[in-house]
Amino acid sequence: MxxxxxxxxxxxxxxxxxxxxxxxxxxxxxxxxxxxxxxxxxxxxxxxxxxxxxxxxxxxxxxxxxxxxxxxxSVDREATEGKLAAEFVGDFFNGSAANIVLSLLGSNQISSAELKRLKAILDESKSRKK
CATH class of the missing domain: 1.10.10.10 (Winged helix-like DNA-binding domain superfamily/Winged helix DNA-binding domain)
Incomplete structure (x- = not known):
């Protein structure tokens, strides 16, 4: 193993x-x-x-x-990126994913295309939780 x-x-x-x-x-x-x-x-x-x-x-x-x-x-991309993102959010944003998104929105770092993509991801996530 x-x-x-x-x-x-x-x-x-x-x-x-x-x-x-x-x-x-x-x-x-x-x-x-x-x-x-x-x-x-x-x-x-x-x-x-x-x-x-x-x-x-x-x-x-x-x-x-x-x-x-x-x-x-030895690990896949998605799992590794998720681990790194969780560590970053934990280290710099008190574990709050919302805080990092709000930070990006406030700094105009998210394009309209990325906003549409985020909205689609949020909508998909919301529908899976129903």
């Missing part, structure tokens, strides 16, 4: 997981580094260390294919 991931994620670690969720067959540490360095300057050693830590903390699973270690996430 696979162990649950330990600890929380840094933005850089989450970036690695996002790349891996989008990759069909996983990626090597070198491929992860190449993808990330397209958008910002980062050393190969830094990425290797991040990947190694993620694997040791059970966020990634490693397999060897044709002499190269490939990594895949």
């Amino acid at each position: 696979m162990q649950s991931p330990e600890g929380t994620l840094t933005p850089a670690q989450f970036e690695i997981l996002q790349l891996l969720w989008d990759a069909e067959a996983g990626l090597s540490a070198a491929e992860i580094w190449e993808a990330i360095r397209e958008s910002r300057d980062v050393s190969r050693t830094t990425i290797s260390n991040l990947v190694d830590r993620l694997e040791k903390r059970n966020w990634l699973v490693r397999s060897k294919e044709e002499g190269v270690f490939r990594y895949v996430p």
